[in-house]
Amino acid sequence: MTQTTRFVARHSRAIARLLLSVAACALTSVVQADPGDFQTMPGLWKITLRSVAKDHAPPTQVKWKCLYDGGDPWTTFVDTMAPDAACQRSNEHRASTALAWQIHCGTRSGRGRITLDSPQHYTGDVALGGHQVLQVEGARVAACTSPSD
Numbered sequence: 175m176t177q178t179t180r181f182v183a184r185h186s187r188a189i190a191r192l193l194l195s196v197a198a199c200a201l202t203s204v205v206q207a208d209p210g211d212f213q214t215m216p217g218l219w220k221i222t223l224r225s226v227a228k229d230h231a232p233p234t235q236v237k238w239k240c241l242y243d244g245g246d247p248w249t250t251f252v253d254t255m256a257p258d259a260a261c262q263r264s265n266e267h268r269a270s271t272a273l274a275w276q277i278h279c280g281t282r283s284g285r286g287r288i289t290l291d292s293p294q295h296y297t298g299d300v301a302l303g304g305h306q307v308l309q310v311e312g313a314r315v316a317a318c319t320s321p322s323d
Contacts, residue, residue, distance in 0.1 A: 212247040213270045215293040218316045221254050224309045240318035247273060251288055255300055257307050277302070288312075 223235040241250045248266065252273060256263075261279040263286075271290040277283065279302060288298035294314040299306050 211270055212268065212273070213290060213293055214241060214247060214251075214296070215314050216241050216243050216245065216318070217314045218318050219250070219312050220315050221251065221310060221312045223254065226306045226309060242318065247288075251296070251298075251312060252286065255286055255288075255298070255308060255310055257300060257302065273298075 217240070219239050219241060221237045221239060223237065225235075237254050239250045239254065241247070247268075248263075252263065252275065256277075257279055261277055263275045263277055265276040267274045273288045275286050277286050277300060282302045284300065284302035284304070284307075286298065286300040288296050288310070290296045296310075296312045298310045298312075300308040300310075
């Protein structure tokens with residue numbers, strides 16, 4: 175018997191356990207969803223923004239954005255929600271069905287969030303200084319047909 179054959183015979187159970195452990199880990203990672211995988215459906219999204227004001231109701235704004243497979247939901251959905259161009263996002267949290275962040279607009283700060291209720295629909299809002307300033311609703315309406323969509 176060669177030295178290699180004796181080593182394998184002596185440690186075959188340990189090697190088998192190691193191989194089974196590696197296989198189990200590989201299967202587990204395939205079955206479980208990545209929490210960073212935002213569960214939206216790729217396609218053309220209609221994003222409706224409603225400003226919240228105490229003294230008057232500003233007009234509703236509609237934006238159209240394409241989300242491609244592997245696309246960044248922060249740039250597709252959240253960048254459209256800045257109350258003004260001077261606002262900065264920080265402390266971002268991403269889960270499979272939600273995005274949350276802190277927002278700073280000059281001297282005012284607050285928070286924003288988006289929550290999916292299905293892969294084709296979400297709602298969310300932005301609050302500054304403890305008061306809601308923006309409501310958002312997004313709905314997937316079609317497939318994107320080209321990069322210019």
